Amino acid sequence: MSFLAYDxxxxxxxxxxxxxxxxxxxxxxLVQRRLALMGDGIGHIALTGVALGFLLGTAPVLxxxxxxxLGAVTIELIRERGRATGDVALALLFYGGIAGGxxxxxxxxxxxSATLVSYLFGSLSxxxxxxxxxxxxxxxxxxxxxxxxxxxxxxxxSDQEVARVSGLPVRFLNIxxxxxxxxxxxVAMRVVGLLLVSALMVVPVAAAQQxxxxxxxxxxxxxxxxxxxxxxxxxLAFYADVxxxxxxxxxxxxxxxxAALAAQLRPAR
Amino acid sequence: MxxxxxxxxxxxxxxxxxxxxVGVTIEEGEFVAVLGANGSGKTTLVRALVGLVPLTAGTLxxxxxxxxRFREWPRLGYxxxxxxxxxxxxxxxxxxxxxxxxxxxxxxxxxxxxDQAAIDHALEDVGLPHRAKDPVATLSGGQQQRVLIARALxxxxxxxxxxxxxxxxxxDSQDTLAGALGxxxxxxxxxxxxxxxxxxxxxxxxxxxxxxxxxxxxxxxPPEPEGHHAHAGHVHTHAHEPAPPGRPSLxxxxxxxx
Numbered sequence: 001m002s003f004l005a006y007d008x009x010x011x012x013x014x015x016x017x018x019x020x021x022x023x024x025x026x027x028x029x030l031v032q033r034r035l036a037l038m039g040d041g042i043g044h045i046a047l048t049g050v051a052l053g054f055l056l057g058t059a060p061v062l063x064x065x066x067x068x069x070l071g072a073v074t075i076e077l078i079r080e081r082g083r084a085t086g087d088v089a090l091a092l093l094f095y096g097g098i099a100g101g102x103x104x105x106x107x108x109x110x111x112x113s114a115t116l117v118s119y120l121f122g123s124l125s126x127x128x129x130x131x132x133x134x135x136x137x138x139x140x141x142x143x144x145x146x147x148x149x150x151x152x153x154x155x156x157x158s159d160q161e162v163a164r165v166s167g168l169p170v171r172f173l174n175i176x177x178x179x180x181x182x183x184x185x186x187v188a189m190r191v192v193g194l195l196l197v198s199a200l201m202v203v204p205v206a207a208a209q210q211x212x213x214x215x216x217x218x219x220x221x222x223x224x225x226x227x228x229x230x231x232x233x234x235x236l237a238f239y240a241d242v243x244x245x246x247x248x249x250x251x252x253x254x255x256x257x258x259a260a261l262a263a264q265l266r267p268a269r
Numbered sequence: 270m271x272x273x274x275x276x277x278x279x280x281x282x283x284x285x286x287x288x289x290x291v292g293v294t295i296e297e298g299e300f301v302a303v304l305g306a307n308g309s310g311k312t313t314l315v316r317a318l319v320g321l322v323p324l325t326a327g328t329l330x331x332x333x334x335x336x337x338r339f340r341e342w343p344r345l346g347y348x349x350x351x352x353x354x355x356x357x358x359x360x361x362x363x364x365x366x367x368x369x370x371x372x373x374x375x376x377x378x379x380x381x382x383x384d385q386a387a388i389d390h391a392l393e394d395v396g397l398p399h400r401a402k403d404p405v406a407t408l409s410g411g412q413q414q415r416v417l418i419a420r421a422l423x424x425x426x427x428x429x430x431x432x433x434x435x436x437x438x439x440x441d442s443q444d445t446l447a448g449a450l451g452x453x454x455x456x457x458x459x460x461x462x463x464x465x466x467x468x469x470x471x472x473x474x475x476x477x478x479x480x481x482x483x484x485x486x487x488x489x490x491p492p493e494p495e496g497h498h499a500h501a502g503h504v505h506t507h508a509h510e511p512a513p514p515g516r517p518s519l520x521x522x523x524x525x526x527x
Contacts, residue, residue, distance in 0.1 A: 032356045034357045036357070151374060158355055158365070161321055165319045165320065165342065166345075166372035167340070167372050205358065212359055216364070
């Protein structure tokens with residue numbers, strides 16, 4: 001357990017536990033709504049936010065949160081309006097996010113494309129004490145939203161029309177999911193990186209549902225798996241000296257494979 | 270008091286007017302079938318009644334309140350036309366049915382005894398209490414349709430609006446469905462359902478509104494079954510395909526078209 005001797009590892013581990021629990025908590029609702037790739041899109045847009053932070057000389061996390069929330073609300077409004085054209089509009093938004101990020105980082109005095117890499121794939125040493133406070137606050141907010149609005153979010157993510165006739169504020173709840181996903185992306189980017197953050201929202205859910213039969217059990221198991229993969233991946237990254245985002249996601253995918261095999265082997269329900 | 274009072278209702282979708290000045294009033298306790306050919310506008314009519322598509326002209330009152338000011342949504346139960354229960358994450362039958370309670374539940378509170386009782390009753394009404402803990406995806410299509418109806422019943426609505434509840438549903442499920450709707454009706458509830466084929470529901474219908482070309486073409490007692498449809502035990506198995514020539518279908522005829 002020598003890795004615990006380093007302050008940066010202690011902070012990274014605390015961040016990993018928080019992010020590992022928060023990402024699947026909101027990810028379950030994205031999967032339920034068949035929007036598994038939404039987090040990926042928000043991650044692309046958040047890159048512009050990170051670069052904007054470098055350009056303006058402010059904290060990249062703050063600009064990432066602002067830009068990704070704006071992006072997420074835009075995605076939701078585009079989705080609400082139409083189907084076919086919305087698909088292309090989303091693609092334009094996502095490509096714009098990556099291109100904007102690389103462009104802005106090039107323009108900023110103290111940044112280069114290499115700077116962005118730590119944000120794309122995560123970095124062990126990048127979690128500063130102040131980051132930890134932000135990560136803790138936002139992770140708890142994300143989990144809080146998933147718990148407090150759980151019943152309404154399940155109804156909305158299962159059947160939008162029935163939810164509307166039930167009198168639920170469907171647009172508010174959809175935007176709540178989008179904004180919460182955006183916050184999760186910004187929070188998790190230091191640990192897993194923007195390109196892989198969506199994996200932490202989706203893969204634990206996909207793994208859990210191989211073996212679960214209820215929504216509640218899927219949600220709890222996914223959060224547990226998310227924490228285990230994040231912590232395990234971080235330790236792996238420390239010893240193997242690789243980007244933590246990659247090792248976390250590989251572990252989560254491994255859990256998915258094991259769960260899928262176990263589901264195949266056990267008798268049919 | 271009227272459950273729904275639609276006057277001069279026009280609805281346009283994608284720039285094309287689907288409903289033209291439709292007037293429909295449904296009173297409390299009525300059991301109404303909305304009939305018509307595919308594309309006649311019958312689904313659009315019930316979607317307008319529950320507020321899912323906006324009126325471009327006309328007025329709609331629900332339980333005596335203009336729709337813009339209507340807030341008592343838990344009094345409405347809606348069962349959309351679905352082939353299966355949606356969602357990308359497994360959910361048990363009971364979880365899906367319980368979500369129909371969301372309009373009446375209190376935030377941050379566990380569902381209370383009254384909620385649990387309503388969910389139990391809804392499951393019993395559709396004959397699925399023994400499947401409550403099973404993942405809904407393992408049920409047959411007809412059983413999933415019954416889950417969707419139980420979800421609406423769990424909210425203890427005063428009016429139930431169903432869009433093609435019998436489409437593609439096996440005979441057993443149709444009978445169970447007829448039993449559940451009859452039960453609701455006897456307790457004073459109102460039922461409005463879009464139907465293509467009435468099957469065992471025919472005996473419950475008190476009034477039929479026939480839509481054709483976006484207008485009401487007839488409104489009154491349900492038409493008497495004719496031909497092979499009149500035979501006892503007749504079961505429709507052709508859910509959506511047009512009736513072959515020489516086998517007239519009661520509610521499919523072109524005579525209702527403009």
